[in-house]
Amino acid sequence: MSRFRRTVLSTLLAVTSAALSTAVALPAPAAAALPTAAVALGDSFISGEGAGAYSPVVDVDGVAQSFPGWSAPNSNAYFCHRSPNASLNRADLPGITDRFNLACSGGQPYDIANASATRANGRQVTAQLDQLRAVARTHDIDLVLVGLGSNNSSFTFGKVAEECANRFIADAWTGWWEFWAYLGGPVEQDPCTDDDLATAAQMSAATAETTAAVRQLLTTLDEIDADGQHRVVFQDYTDPLPPEIASNFWTEDSRDDTRDKFRALGAERYAAGCPIHRASLGTGQRFAQRLGTLVGSVRATMAAEFPAADLVYVNVQRAFDGARLCEQSGSPTGALATPIRSMDGPSGVFVTSLAGYDKLDIQRIANTCGTYFQTCQESWHPNAAGHGVLARCLTGAAATSARTVTCVRAPDGTVTVS
Template sequence: MRRYRWWFGGLALAGVVVLVAVFALLGRQPPAPQDDLPGPPGTGPLTVVAMGDSTLSGEGAGNYLQETNGQNGNWCHRSPNASVFKIEAPGIEKKINLACSGAPSAQVALGDIKQWTEPSQAQQLAELTKTHRISAVVVALGANDDPHFSGLISECFRAWFSERIPPCSERIKQDWQNRVDAMVPKVVGALEDIRKVLRRAGYDTEDYQLVLQTYAAPIGPDIPEEYRSLNGCPFRKEDLRWVKNEAVKTLTAGLRDVAAQTSARLLDLSAAGDGHEACSGGDDPSSEWFSRLTVQWTDLTDADRAGHAIQDSFHPNAAGHAQFARCVSEFLATSDPAAACLEGDDGQLHAATMAGPLN
């Protein structure tokens, strides 16, 4: 009997070992599938995306990607110096630039409108959701719709050449508010299409951040007189004053309305370039965050490129993009519905909370 008791005891011990192993296996949780990860659904790296026009494409920052510098008619002018590539946010693994110089809202929205041979940016975003998890979409848009902001700058440029031509602001300001009002629903439609793309990909609104960025004034009246010429900034003083103090502020108010209508977060850059506009540094341009009049002289000898020889002018330069990225990074780390990019005591841009509702 003692021999059988030993056998039963060994069997019981083995049973205990098996039970412990079973409980251990049951208690061990398998790795969570990527669809169950916090934040955006899908698979792939956590990604921030830039969409819109030249402000985000990198126009003015130089070193453009060859395929967007006139190759096969593509002049989107995407630069590795663009602000999206300087953004720092926890967990972000990829930074992708879909913005294209000169893009109107219709090319950012879903549809068949192309910009410099490129299809809808919203459609490109839809493809991106198949391989990336979109954490944030930063958009700069509207200036190439009814306001035609780059055309405004060009018109003011032409007015400088002849005193017989009235200041550009005299004519433009007569219907500037109407232009901005006409722009608003177009930008609203583009942002709604961005949300539609992400919703179709399984995103809830809380899975990602949609940030609408406004425009900074690239030029201002407080520049040395000798640089208010072909040396850098050939504009009349009254036009410089109007662009900075009225045009940009009205444009910002319109985009604030867009953000309210689409529940986008608003990042106000209207004062971001104060003291750092093109030509503001005089003999030392190192403090400037915007490009001066820039001519690609070799392009003037090429019929296909001549029309783009001054395309870089009066856009954020590489230093400006780095500063804007600093502000965007700070904003993405908050839950504030709106903030303004303002220069701090350290000489850097920071995101300052804006009080009051957007609407």
């Protein structure tokens, strides 16, 4: 065979081999799909405050903080109180592989984009958006549960609860003349009014803060979500107390809460979990409604700014109907919220009855709560059963085609989302 023919043949074989190789080449394997995630952001009603069995929380230094003791600084990351009993962990969420609770008890809109540790009375945790970005590196985020609004730079749920409870306790244990004789002047003992909890201006400021934080959240989600498909559920708040308490809590020793000093009644309501004036109950209901208006307003504003976003508002103001504190005569048994409880010093032992305590004892117990907030921070939050109900609310909100839904508990305990 001539050199020419050998050269031509070699060339043809090379071309044919290359062509065949090209024809049968397989495409590069597609990147493996990321596992899906549901994430919780926000404050105590989302983190699981009151539900117990709290998990260690990683602090700003990357150290997982377990329970540090009752006398530890309340800024410790552990006191974010993230519970495996929180609604996110118990909701029925088909298609979700993993769940991440990034919420923190006491969380404010500031904490979404900023380290909570950098504000006054914040906890030693990084920005919730930074924690969310870490989740997005390993997961496809499909659902985000957000609870914001009850804490902000104008007012906080803890202070609101403290305001009304302290007025009742002061009224129950100390007569007006004792304040003048021993304290040099009056101490507030009247029932709470709407403006005592949050003025219209404060609500407006809180709405603006919350809107700005959620705007940052939605912008971040658009940047980091693997497929750009995610539902954001905005949950509002339920009042732990009813519109009216059971009649057996109205009087004790023939004294009601409109009298000057009514210690037996004060002790009875504290034991039942509702140390508050009956005249303050309507104020609390309206406060919850105003927070609902705030959350609904934020969702509506964001829907206009992010028209392609999948945003759902779930109203849970009636989720505890029939099972709020002191709504039934056996309270706190059967209630879906935790009673107000504190300690006499950071001992780990909760005071469940104030019978026999005098005003100096009461002041000492109140001071324990003020100095070591963890001794009382679970008060008036959904308990484990309450978070179970909120989980059913979330289940419905995750599956609905509506943009706004209401979660209601019927007298027989049935929960519906519609």
